[in-house]
Amino acid sequence: MSLAKITQVKAPALAVPGDDIDTDRIIPARFLRCVTFEGLGEHAFRDERTGPDGKDRPHPLNSEQAARIAKDKKGVMVVGFNFGCGSSREHAPQSLWRFGFTALVGGSFAEIFFGNSTALGVPCVTLSKDDLAELNDFVQKNPGTEVAIDLEKMTVSAGGKTWKASIPASARESLISGKWDPIADLLEGSLAIEKTAQSLAYVAK
Amino acid sequence: MAKTLFQKVWEAHTVRQLPNGQTQLFIGTHLIHEVTSPQAFGMLRDLGLKVKFPHRTFATVDHIVPTNELKEPYSDPIAQEMIEALRKNTKDYGIRFFDTSTGMQGIVHMVGPEQGITQPGTTIACGDSHTATHGAFGAIAFGIGTTQVRDVLATQTLSLSPLKVRRIEVNGKLRPGVYAKDVILHIIRDLGVNGGIGFAYEYAGSTFDNFSLEERMTVCNMSIEGGARCGYVNPDEKTFEYIKGRPYAPKGADWDAAVVRWKSFASDPDCKYDDIKVYRAEDIRPTVTWGITPGQAIFIDEKMPALETLNAADRATAEDAYKHMKLSPSTPIKGTKVDVAFLGSCTNGRISDLREVAKYLKGHKVSPTVKAIVVPGSQLTAIQAVKEGLDKVFIDAGFEWRGAGCSMCLAMNPDKLVGDQLCASSSNRNFKGRQGSQTGRTVLMSPLMVAAAAITGKVSDAREIFKV
Numbered sequence: 241m242s243l244a245k246i247t248q249v250k251a252p253a254l255a256v257p258g259d260d261i262d263t264d265r266i267i268p269a270r271f272l273r274c275v276t277f278e279g280l281g282e283h284a285f286r287d288e289r290t291g292p293d294g295k296d297r298p299h300p301l302n303s304e305q306a307a308r309i310a311k312d313k314k315g316v317m318v319v320g321f322n323f324g325c326g327s328s329r330e331h332a333p334q335s336l337w338r339f340g341f342t343a344l345v346g347g348s349f350a351e352i353f354f355g356n357s358t359a360l361g362v363p364c365v366t367l368s369k370d371d372l373a374e375l376n377d378f379v380q381k382n383p384g385t386e387v388a389i390d391l392e393k394m395t396v397s398a399g400g401k402t403w404k405a406s407i408p409a410s411a412r413e414s415l416i417s418g419k420w421d422p423i424a425d426l427l428e429g430s431l432a433i434e435k436t437a438q439s440l441a442y443v444a445k
Numbered sequence: 446m447a448k449t450l451f452q453k454v455w456e457a458h459t460v461r462q463l464p465n466g467q468t469q470l471f472i473g474t475h476l477i478h479e480v481t482s483p484q485a486f487g488m489l490r491d492l493g494l495k496v497k498f499p500h501r502t503f504a505t506v507d508h509i510v511p512t513n514e515l516k517e518p519y520s521d522p523i524a525q526e527m528i529e530a531l532r533k534n535t536k537d538y539g540i541r542f543f544d545t546s547t548g549m550q551g552i553v554h555m556v557g558p559e560q561g562i563t564q565p566g567t568t569i570a571c572g573d574s575h576t577a578t579h580g581a582f583g584a585i586a587f588g589i590g591t592t593q594v595r596d597v598l599a600t601q602t603l604s605l606s607p608l609k610v611r612r613i614e615v616n617g618k619l620r621p622g623v624y625a626k627d628v629i630l631h632i633i634r635d636l637g638v639n640g641g642i643g644f645a646y647e648y649a650g651s652t653f654d655n656f657s658l659e660e661r662m663t664v665c666n667m668s669i670e671g672g673a674r675c676g677y678v679n680p681d682e683k684t685f686e687y688i689k690g691r692p693y694a695p696k697g698a699d700w701d702a703a704v705v706r707w708k709s710f711a712s713d714p715d716c717k718y719d720d721i722k723v724y725r726a727e728d729i730r731p732t733v734t735w736g737i738t739p740g741q742a743i744f745i746d747e748k749m750p751a752l753e754t755l756n757a758a759d760r761a762t763a764e765d766a767y768k769h770m771k772l773s774p775s776t777p778i779k780g781t782k783v784d785v786a787f788l789g790s791c792t793n794g795r796i797s798d799l800r801e802v803a804k805y806l807k808g809h810k811v812s813p814t815v816k817a818i819v820v821p822g823s824q825l826t827a828i829q830a831v832k833e834g835l836d837k838v839f840i841d842a843g844f845e846w847r848g849a850g851c852s853m854c855l856a857m858n859p860d861k862l863v864g865d866q867l868c869a870s871s872s873n874r875n876f877k878g879r880q881g882s883q884t885g886r887t888v889l890m891s892p893l894m895v896a897a898a899a900i901t902g903k904v905s906d907a908r909e910i911f912k913v
Contacts, residue, residue, distance in 0.1 A: 325672065
């Protein structure tokens with residue numbers, strides 16, 4: 241299984257501000273009533289985007305820029321702190337990815353969300369609080385502006401400015417080496433897996 | 446070198462180092478349910494892979510099960526499709542499935558302990574963020590995504606980085622009317638909803654020593670609400686006592702060997718922690734949430750925070766929370782009108798929760814303006830409760846007595862809030878829309894506080910209502 245090496249993501253940015261945005265908000269539970277991930281893209285942030293009356297509400301994902309991201313399947317979401325907290329549902333990053341987001345920039349990410357995103361080949365990089373505020377401000381004032389994430393140099397650039405970005409070393413390595421889906425590496429450990437299994441009394445039959 | 450339980454379990458389950466620097470970690474016990482597994486089985490089929498150790502994966506159905514419909518097909522065809530997909534997948538791959546017909550079905554985090562599958566010194570993964578519940582037994586247990594469910598099915602391993610360990614000590618005796626739920630809400634309020642990112646929480650101290658396994662489960666369950674993927678309590682005699690005699694517990698000579706092994710996993714007395722927090726049990730009062738994150742919590746007799754007392758980052762979330770909750774800063778939460786009372790979930794749907802509430806509920810009636818439901822977390826819990834006559838106590842008081850499942854905790858089934866109803870809930874999340882209505886409102890609290898709210902129709906102090 242050969243995967244793309246993800247070293248750079250350059251795409252129009254969309255800011256979805258706010259801290260502690262949980263996975264129930266990203267994809268409400270009723271859309272988890274399914275046996276495939278297909279069609280989740282259109283329901284990303286559904287209850288934030290649509291009011292109880294069924295009408296669109298002002299939300300970044302209802303904007304023209306978002307429509308372009310959805311059409312081109314290329315976009316960077318700029319978020320706040322503790323993004324993706326709550327449930328382990330992979331449906332959350334799946335919905336953002338299927339909507340068209342190929343990377344996220346934020347202040348911090350909840351761990352399970354981060355792992356799920358990385359396994360989809362969607363880098364989630366962080367900036368310092370002040371740098372994130374600056375980027376956020378710039379993106380909001382310049383809708384559709386292109387943001388570049390460079391995983392080799394570990395930078396985020398937009399509007400002629402460049403900030404220092406962070407990502408855990410293992411996730412960076414997995415993305416840039418094209419091994420963000422870990423299954424091939426895990427399967428290679430087959431013999432060592434058997435050995436560990438035999439060393440554990442509760443596992444050995 | 447002295448080590449924590451986390452380090453010992455991690456080392457015992459390390460298969461090898463991976464090229465990306467992460468550890469290939471053996472997952473001894475894998476629990477699956479109908480929501481996060483069908484896509485994983487789909488990926489397995491697409492890749493032509495088998496389940497490596499079918500006897501180490503256990504399945505149940507919980508999220509989509511209607512709690513007031515016993516017969517299939519369910520009125521929701523998608524729910525029916527999901528349960529059938531799990532039946533097919535477990536049959537095709539030879540996985541034990543605690544189906545609704547077995548009398549052992551229930552919320553996945555209740556089935557593991559009930560069956561004796563959850564054991565100390567083991568690694569447990571499940572496609573569900575409340576998997577930390579199993580940490581109450583001294584297991585390293587955590588939630589995973591669906592791609593990782595595939596990884597465990599195919600290889601019984603995951604690619605992971607180790608966590609730091611924060612010891613959270615609570616010492617002393619809780620005051621009457623204060624419960625394990627209040628302890629964890631208090632900890633999250635103090636450390637924040639993202640305070641645990643990168644950490645495993647080790648809960649310790651005399652309060653935890655005195656807690657039953659069910660109380661320990663309530664605390665470990667909500668570790669993720671504090672940002673910690675995993676939380677645990679060191680195993681002790683109470684742990685072994687709980688496991689003994691259960692279907693998957695070791696038997697005979699294996700039992701003695703297991704106890705010796707389990708004891709050896711407990712953190713060494715002189716081990717080093719990355720951080721330590723200490724609380725006094727007597728400082729904790731019944732705690733309720735007022736906002737849209739589990740960290741937005743106060744003692745029942747406090748006023749909700751004034752915006753100007755919060756730091757800038759918390760203020761934006763608080764403003765959003767007040768707007769959603771239709772509540773006002775600097776006012777008491779006590780007295781807020783309640784429309785629905787929900788007693789259940791993997792946090793507080795166990796037999797001890799039902800017993801404690803039933804003890805005080807006799808002679809009281811649910812307010813006519815409140816819809817009150819009680820949902821035992823598992824079929825075994827329901828059976829036991831009926832045997833003890835607890836169902837009658839709830840029904841006499843005006844609660845609806847339901848079948849086992851996740852129910853209104855997350856509303857993937859017919860149990861949902863309507864419009865902007867406010868729910869007094871013993872569950873774990875008060876996120877916007879969590880209980881099935883986008884304008885619905887959730888106030889998290891202990892089971893006895895839920896009962897007090899059901900009776901008075903208002904957020905109330907259970908200590909006053911029940912003379913605790």
